[in-house]
Amino acid sequence: MDTFEKHPDLPPPVSEVGVIGWLRKNLFSSPSNSVMTIAALYLLYLAIPPVIKWAFIDADWVGNTRAACTSGGACWVFVGARFEQFMFGFYPQAEHWRVLLTWGIFAGLIGLLIAPRIPGKIWIGSFTLFVFPFIAYNLFHGGVFGLPVVTTSQWGGLMLTLILSTVGIVCALPLGILLALGRRSKMPILKSVCVSYIELWRGVPLITVLFMASVMLPLFLPQGVDFNKLLRALVGIALFQGAYVAEVVRGGLQAIPKGQFEAASSLGLSYAKSMVLIVLPQALKMVIPGLVVTFIELFKDTTLVSIISLLDLLGIVQAGLTDPKWLGMTVEGYVFAGLFYWAFCFGISRYSLHLERRFETGHKR
Known part of the structure; x- marks a missing residue:
C-alpha cells in the first residue's frame, strides 16, 4: 500500500491577501469598479492639492487683525482672534x-x-x-x-451647543422610552394619549417648536410668570426629540420575540420588572444605531436656536462674519464650525459601533 506524506498547506497567493488582496477585492473587483476607482482617484488628485495649498501652505495663522492676511490663502487669523467667543459666547x-x-x-x-x-x-x-x-x-x-x-443671555458658542444637545439627549431618552411603552399599552386611553403626542410632535418642524416656545408660550402664561428663554428652548427640544426616540424604541420592542414576554410572565415577574430586567435591555441594544442617528440629528439641529436669538456655535460664527472688520471670512468660519460638528458626530458614531460590538450576543460564523 502506498503511503502518502502530508505536506503543510501552502500560503495563499500574494494577490489574495494583504494590501494587494484588499485592493483587488474592494476597488478593482470588476472592470466597472476599476473605472470608477480610477475616476475617483483622478478627481481627488484635482481637488486635494488646491485645498491643502489654500488651507495650510498659503494660509495665514498669526495675527490679530485682517491686515495679517496677505498670502491669499485661508485666513485662520479670524478664527484665532475670535476663538474664545466661538467657544464661550x-x-x-x-x-x-x-x-x-x-x-x-x-x-x-x-x-x-x-x-x-x-x-x-x-x-x-x-x-x-x-x-x-x-x-x-x-x-x-x-x-x-x-x-x-x-445670565443665560451671555451663554453661547460651543458651550451652548453642548448644553442644548446634552440636556436634550438626557431628557429625551427616558421620555421616549415611556412614550414607546405607552404606545404599546393595552389601556386605550393611555395608548391614545401617547399616539397623539408622538404624531403631533413628529408632524411639526423643530423650528416651529422653538418659535412657539419662545414667542407664543409667554402669551399663555399667567401675568408675572416667565420662563428663561434657554429653559424654553431646552423643554421644546426635549419634548420634540422624545417623540422620535419613542418610535425608535418602539421598533426595538416590536423586534423582541413574544417568547421573551411569556418567559417573564412565567417567572412571575411584574410588568415593570419584566420590562426593566428582560425586555428593555434587549430592545435598547437592538436600536443603538437608530438612537445614535437620532442623537446626532439633535446635536446638529441645535443650530436652529438662532431663530430665538440664542447663539450656539454656528450662530456665533455667523455673527462674527457680519463684523465689518472681518467681512469675507465666510469660508473660514463655516469650515471651522463644520470641523467641530463633524468631530463630535464622528466620535459619537464610533462609540456607538463600540457599544454594538460590546453588547453583541449573536453567534457569528
Whole structure:
C-alpha cells in the first residue's frame, strides 16, 4: 500500500491577501469598479492639492487683525482672534475657568461610566444624572459661593451647543422610552394619549417648536410668570426629540420575540420588572444605531436656536462674519464650525459601533 506524506498547506497567493488582496477585492473587483476607482482617484488628485495649498501652505495663522492676511490663502487669523467667543459666547473671560471645570468634571464622570471594571457605577450614574446638573448650573450661572452671576443671555458658542444637545439627549431618552411603552399599552386611553403626542410632535418642524416656545408660550402664561428663554428652548427640544426616540424604541420592542414576554410572565415577574430586567435591555441594544442617528440629528439641529436669538456655535460664527472688520471670512468660519460638528458626530458614531460590538450576543460564523 502506498503511503502518502502530508505536506503543510501552502500560503495563499500574494494577490489574495494583504494590501494587494484588499485592493483587488474592494476597488478593482470588476472592470466597472476599476473605472470608477480610477475616476475617483483622478478627481481627488484635482481637488486635494488646491485645498491643502489654500488651507495650510498659503494660509495665514498669526495675527490679530485682517491686515495679517496677505498670502491669499485661508485666513485662520479670524478664527484665532475670535476663538474664545466661538467657544464661550459672551461669557466673561475671567470666568471661563468655571465652564472648563464643569465640562472637565462631566468628562471625568463619563469616563468612569464607560471604563470597564469600575466599581460603584450605579452610584456614579446616579450622581451624574441627579446631582451633577445642579453643580453645573451653579457653576455656569453663579450666584453661590461668591461666584458672579452670568445670565443665560451671555451663554453661547460651543458651550451652548453642548448644553442644548446634552440636556436634550438626557431628557429625551427616558421620555421616549415611556412614550414607546405607552404606545404599546393595552389601556386605550393611555395608548391614545401617547399616539397623539408622538404624531403631533413628529408632524411639526423643530423650528416651529422653538418659535412657539419662545414667542407664543409667554402669551399663555399667567401675568408675572416667565420662563428663561434657554429653559424654553431646552423643554421644546426635549419634548420634540422624545417623540422620535419613542418610535425608535418602539421598533426595538416590536423586534423582541413574544417568547421573551411569556418567559417573564412565567417567572412571575411584574410588568415593570419584566420590562426593566428582560425586555428593555434587549430592545435598547437592538436600536443603538437608530438612537445614535437620532442623537446626532439633535446635536446638529441645535443650530436652529438662532431663530430665538440664542447663539450656539454656528450662530456665533455667523455673527462674527457680519463684523465689518472681518467681512469675507465666510469660508473660514463655516469650515471651522463644520470641523467641530463633524468631530463630535464622528466620535459619537464610533462609540456607538463600540457599544454594538460590546453588547453583541449573536453567534457569528
